[in-house]
Structure formats: structure tokens, C-alpha cells
Amino acid sequence: MNHAATVTASRPMEGMRVYNLKLGMWVFLLSEIMFFSSLIGAYIILRFAHPEQWAEPNVVLNVPLTGFNTFMLICSSVTMVKAFAAIEHGDQAGLRKWLIATIILGASFVSIQVYEYIKLAHHGFVPVTSRYGAEGGPLYGSTFYTMTGFHGAHVTLGVVALIFTTIKAFRGKYSATDYGGVEIMGLYWHFVDLVWIILFTIVYLI
């Protein structure tokens, strides 16, 4: 194993503008943008081709509930920032506190989304033959579940990653000089948050 390389990857070293791990995360997020763009692009094409299959906002989808969910995700970004700010000043306790807060918010987001899925499915609004009463058509459902589903998966992965980060935080693995792990966790988390704001706008509001 090449210890050195991994060490240099995670700790900002002097003279470097962006240390490897951070740059790598940025680069990775670029590819994530393209992935979601492909899904969003497909959504736009299909919706323009068959507007009649889409229902008015708030008829099928529960906008207020998801609005609240969105708000929670935004809050989780704030707590994430706080966690990072804490460790930057070597404040271990603060780091742990805010990380846990982020986990709770993230987890609740996922739970609420699952709850919404169940309710929709209950009304027969499922990925394939989706019809909610008289509302919506198959394309509505399949695009809805695909986009929100893949985002949900990203959040879930994020929560798992956060848990590992927190464990490391409790083991005191981070410090004012070595906070790479926390920072890139934050980058990912903010990205997932940003994607949701876009999805929420085009899937729920428009």
C-alpha cells in the first residue's frame, strides 16, 4: 500500500491551492451533474411531447409536505456548514454535534419521501401504469419515480457516508489541520441539496 499517496490525498499540503481529495470530489460532482442532466433532459423531452399526461401541481403530488422536506434538506446543508466550520477551528464537540444534526435531517428527508411514495402507490400512482384517480399518465409516473428515486438514493448514500464520517469524528480522526474528509463530505452533501432544489422546482412546482 502506498500510504504516502493516500495521506497527501486527504490532507491539504502547503503550496497546494486545492488538495487532491477536494479536487477529485469537485471533478466527480461534474459527472454527477451530467448524470442528472440526462434524466432531466429526458423528463423535459417527454413532458413537451405529452403534456396531457402531466397533472397540475398539488393535484397528485403533495407540494406542501415536500416543500417542508425541501426546507429540511436546506437546513441540513446549513448544519453541514456548521460542522465544517467547527472542525476548521479544531472544535471536536461542535463537529460531532452538527454532523449528527445533519444525519437526522437527511434521514428524515428520506423517510418522508418514502412515506410519500407509499401514499402515491396506495392511490395507484406507480412507476409503470401510473394513474392517480383520473390524473396523470404513465410517463408522469415513470419520470417522477426515476428522478426523485435516483436523488433519494444519493441522499441515502450521503447519510451512510455521514455516519462513517461521524464515527471517525468521534474517534477524533479530524483536526484543524486535517479536515479533508469533512470538507468533501460537505461538498457532496451541498450538491445533493442543490440537485433537489432543481428537481423540486421542475417536478413539483412547474
Add this chain to the structure above:
Amino acid sequence: MSTMPLEVGHPSIQHWAEPGHADDRSFIRKYVFSTDHKVIGCQFLILSLTFLLIGGLLAMLIRWQLGWPGTAIPGGAILGEAKAPGGIILPEFYNSLVTMHGTIMIFFAIMPLLVGVFGNWLIPLHVGAADMAFPRLNMMSFWTAVPAGLIMLSSFFVTGGSAAAGWTAYAPLSASPELSGVYMGQKLWCISLIVLGFSSLMGAVNYITTIVNMRAPGMKWMRLPLPIWALFITAILVLLAIPVLTGALILLLFDQTIGTTFFLPKNGGQPLMWQHLFWYFGHPEVYILILPAMGIASEVLSNGARKPVFGYKFMVYAIVAIAFLGWIVWGHHMFQSGMNPLLGATFMTSTMIIAVPSAIKVFNWLGTLYRGDIHFHVPMLNALAFVAMFVIGGLSGVFMASTPVDIYIHDTYFIVAHIHYVLFGGSLFAIFAGIYFWYPKFFGRMMSSTLGKIHFGLTFVFYNMVFFPMHNLGLDGMMRRLYDPNQYEYLAEFQPMNTFISVSALLLGAAQLIFMFNFLWSLKFGKKAPSNPWNANSLEWTLPSPPPHGNFATMPTVYRGPYEYSAPGREEDYWPQNEPPAESGRRATQHEGVHA
């Protein structure tokens, strides 16, 4: 200008290459789950050459059917009743062959060869780093590609056979088993490519980070060897194009499995949407398959001609321009698809413009030879062939770029000719050049140059005998993916030409055995390679062959560009990048003393 890399590479170098520091890794860590970019490069080489071989064998079956339609392949019965009863290829199997040939060649042979092999071999050494930025991620990248390959191969053996909708997998055919007769095969095809996508992404992240962050002091952007520039831009293309394919594949997989209708007309899905998504990835993909080849060719041509690359800066700009334009031309694959003709007209214009940066490259290669001192070593021969053949492939592209002409030649053998002139004449010749050129550095032995020249000569001749006549077949209106052209009266008369092509193809395939033999034989019996067999300038040639784990004993400092050949006032006609200006008289061989 960034000198940041110094600190980065440094500790690892200390760690591994200190004189007397024993490399204490177990066999597994050294050769199987190694994080050493050189080893990973060699692993990718074995993987992709194997797939190149498989893809080639599939091509032989294709050519057998086209050369001698409906006659039994000697010993072909082993293919089984479902594929070729009594050795006679069935139509459904023929479609599988074409699909898998294209898929394997593009995704599992050429792409890993260019990106996986040369990316790993060259990037850390050329930028002067101890290893990739994320060695473990690098290892994962390879070990993700392996299962992807196995999944793809396994699809041959499931009932219904492997995917048979072409490597472009146009929906609805690819999305509806009841229409294609292919069930599991098409799903495995999607899954395999999704998995492979992750492998490519891990590679891309690593390459970009390494090139940006880990360049040795003095390795300014404009001092990077051209293969590194090409691989850098390619990595960006991979990074942005692959996720689009992944997204499309996932939707296609949903259509096949859980019954969604993204690409199925039923319920108002859009078949053309698949084509847009696929080609939005697909055209950048084809430049992923040529840019590194161009970089390798530039490196070898300059070395063979003992002359600086002509217009280095413009070569770099051209690479960037090609990559950029590559994003706005995808529609040229869809001129006849039912896409709005006005849209087609704009795609024609952008596609035409892409010929310009390619022109810059071609003419600069010629400029590099002008007043050179050309040594025809085996890598050089292949690099020259690359230029000669890529021009043909590129020019045929201009015919297709012209929308009205494309009406006639679209989906004919003219396209097949184009594919192979750019991908074989272009990419593969450059790959051969690169393998002959860097083999000694990574395996510590020279490949036989006699066998190399024979392999080159035969390949060059047979290759043209196979693919040049395909232009004519296309102009006579012979469609692609055609199991038996004789079904059409007006095509039946070209059977002799198809037979001629098939004979040449079998010879071409056989000629590759020489390469295979040379490659394997030299591993053990090739003569020991000196550290700098080609008197080249870039950093890897100042290291022993093969370089030690951790590469550089002391962090190299770079004083000049990589193509300072035949500089006046020097006794030898090359000038290593890291040779301090002061001691300009000294030879690289003495440098080894310092490093090894």
C-alpha cells in the same frame, strides 16, 4: 504556473524509492490488487488485448458469413444449434456478432487500451509523480472493468443469445424482447456498460486530479507531452459523456424490465430520445477514441523524426477545439432519423467545422517530418500509418457530414469503411505504435523489431485490402448489418468483392498472430531494454526499465518541453526534460547513475 505538485509527490517518493528500502509488498499486493499505476496499466493491457482478440475473432465470423453466405464454418458446429446449426450462421446470431463486435471493440478494446493502458502507464511518469493521485481508486477502476467484461461475455451463453440491436442499441428494437427475440442478452449488455461506466469515471477523476495537482516542479502546462494533454482532455470527455450514457442505459433497462415506456411509442414514449441521448454521449466517445491516439502519434513522430513537434501550441489548441466541438455535432448520426431537417442543417455546419482542428493536426504532423532526420523504427512506421489512414477516415467523414450525400450513404458500408479507417487505421495503428514504443519501458525487454516490421507490413496491406473496397460497396448501395446481401439482386453481383474482402480479413486476422507471438515471446526472450532505447526526452526515459515502485528516486525538476530534439550546440540530438541547462553536455545514461 503551479509548483504545488512538489510537496504532493514528495513523501511517497521518500517512502518507496529510498535506496535500500526493500519493496515489502506481498505477491498479491504487487501484481493482483496492486495500486501501482504501472502494474495497473499492464493489467489493463492484458484485459484489453484479450478483448481485442475476441472482437477480432467475432469479425472473422462476420466476414465468413459475408464472404461465403450460408456455407458452414469449418468446425463451426461448436457454436451450437441456437447460433449456427451445422456451422451455418443464423440471421439472429449474425446480428449478435455485429453488435458484440462493435461493442467489444469500442468499449472493451480500444477505449481501455487508450485510456486505461496509456493513461496509467504515462500520466504519473510524464508529469513526474510517484503514482496517481488516488492509487486505491485506480485499482478499483481496473477491478470494476473486469466484471463488466465478464458480464458482457456471459451474454453469449444465455438463452436468446447476446444483444443483437447493434452497438447503438436503437429503441424500440433494443427495448422490446418480443420484437428482437433477445431477452437476457440485451439486459446484460446494459448492465455491463453501466458497470464499465463506473470504471471509466474512477479513471477520469484520477487522471484529471493527477495532471492538475501532481506535476513535478517546472512541468508547466505547455511543457506537458502531447499524450498527456490528449489524455487530460479525454478524461474530461469521459467524465462528462459517460454519465449521460449511464442515464440512458438505466432508462433503457427500465423499459426492458419493469415496463416503463421512455423509448417505446406505446404510451407516448420517444424512440428518438434514445438516439439523442446515445449520440450525445456517442460522438464525444469517438473523440475519446482518437485524441489519445493523436497524442501518441505526435510523441512517436517527433521522436522518429528527431525534430520538435511542429506547432506544439496549435496541437494543444486543436485537441481542445476538437473536444469542444465534439459536443455539438451528435445530430450528424441522426440526419435520416426523422429529426427536424432544419436541425440537421445546423448539425451539418458544426460537423463540417470539426474538420478544421483535425486539419491543423494533420498538417502539423507533416510539418514535424519536414526537414527531419527520420528513423523508421517500428513505432514510427505505425505512427506514419496512423497519419496516412486517419486522413482517409476523416475525409470520408466529410461525405457523411454533407446531409444530402448522407441520405444515400447513411447505414451503408461507406459508414463501415469510415468506422474502420478512423478506429483501426487511426486508433489501432497508434496503439500499436504506442505498445512497440513503451513496451521496453514497462516490461524491461525490447520487442523483436524484425517481427514488428513484418507485422506492420502485412497489417498495413491487408488492412487496406479489407476496408478500402467497403467504400465502393457503400457507394453501390450495400446496407450495413446485412446478414446476406444476395437477397438484393443489385447487391448479388458484388459477392466477389465481399469474398475478396473476407479473404483479406482472414489474412489480416492471421497477421495479428505475429504481433501476439512477438508480444508474448519478448516478455521472456526479448533482449534487455536500456533505460532510453529511443533516445527520447520525457521523464520516464531517465528511469531504469521498468521503473521502480514509486518511480523517481529524487523529485525531478523540469527545465524544458518534451520535444527538444536536434537542438543546436548539443552533441546528441535529444535533450531530456530534466537535464539542468548547465550540464548540457551530459548523457542520459549518466543520469541513470543518479536515479537507479
Add this chain to the structure above:
Amino acid sequence: MNWSWLLPEPVSTFGSEIDSIYYLILVITGAIFVLVEITLVVFMLRYRHREGRRAEYSHGHSTLEVVWTVVPFILVMVIAWMSMSVWLEAKIANQAHVPANALPLRVTAKQFEWNVTYPGLDEKLDTADDYVKRNQLHLPVNRAVRIDLTSEDVIHSFFLPDMRVKQDAVPGMVIGVWVQPTKAGEYTLGCAELCGLGHYRMKGSVTVHEADAFRSWVMEEGAQPPAVETPAPADSAGADIEAASVSPAPDHEQSSQKPATEEEEQA
């Protein structure tokens, strides 16, 4: 074997125009090809290594770079410009664009056959005297024909080599195609898009009649009750696939895609 780079004789109005673009490109690229390859070979011989030779130490030449950037740019723009008008003439087939007296036909592709609906004597589709022929395309010479092209199952490609016509037939879309044959005779209709195991045998015959010959053909065909022949014997696998092929796209789509609005639909 045919090594010539000439195209087979074109037998449609825009066919010869398309060919002239092809020959223009052939000349330009041919010249470039010869120029590049000859230069390459000459340099290889002229500058091959000999004892005591040393390469010239030069890093390039900016004016040259400009030249070989600008010249190719002009050339390709010329090609693009010349192509444009021919392309639009050949491809745009909405009523506004094709001659008014154009004969309307409907071609519906399905694995692995071409079903051509003829308007009969009244020359209007969707009337009682329409009749369908499988794999037989009959056209009058020197008269424009406007085809509504669609597919029932997968994507096929409607290919008339001699008339330089090629257009994919996409299920769920009705795409307008037009052509005006200029020479009576027997030609071929092929399928150019991989559409399954029968792709290679999905072909039809094309008969271009003199005007009056076409009329009489319509009369005798129109006379008989509109009969659709039974499927041609196909190999077993082919048969059950045909059995399984999906029905035409739902009505609201068909209607939402009247040729008049096809530009939007296609975009």
C-alpha cells in the same frame, strides 16, 4: 468487382443534385487526399535518416498555421453551403413544399415488410377505394409522390437507392417523404435500419410506370376488393415474432402528428 467511385444512375429529380454535391466533395477531398499522402511519402523519402544528417531545429511557423486553418475552413463552409439547399429540397416534404399535384401514398413498415396504401382513382387516402399492396411500390414517372411514412413496431429505414431516398420509419411518428421519379423501370426498395433478424430480407420491388400505364394499373387494382395478401412464408422464428408485433400507435398520437405539423413533431 466494382472499384469505381461513380454512383449508380440517379432516377429522381433531386437525385442528380445530390450526386453533384457528392462529386464536388469527391473532387475536393480527393485532391486533399492525394496532396497529403504524396507529401507524406515525399518527406519520408527525402528526409530519411542518413549518416551525419541532423534534423532542422524548428518549433513551427505561425503564418502556415493560419493558412491551414483558414483554407480548410473555407472549403468545408463551401461544401456546407452547397449542401444546404439540396438537403432542404430533398427532405422537407410538408404540403407547402412538394408540388401541389403530388400523389399521396402511405407506407407502413413492420417486421419485415412494407405495406403501401394507394389512394385509388380519387387520389385521396382514407377513402373507400384505397387498397394496400405488400412490398410493391408503384409510382408514376415524372410526377411527385408524397408518402406518409410510419412504422408499426421498430425503426425501419425506407431506402430507394436509385432515387437517393432514405428516411427512417419511426413507430409513433408519421414522417413525410417525397420523391419524383424521372425514369420508368424496375427498381428496389430496401430497409436500411437494423430492425431484427429479418432485416436483411425486408425488401420490396419498385415499379415506375409511364403516366397512362400507371393509371391503368390503378384501375385494375382498384377494381378488385381491397385485399391484403397473407404473410409471405417466413422462417419459424420470424413468424412468431410477426405474430407478437405491437399494434399501431394510439389514435391521439397519429392525429397529433399530421404531416402539416410534422416539423414540430420531428424536432
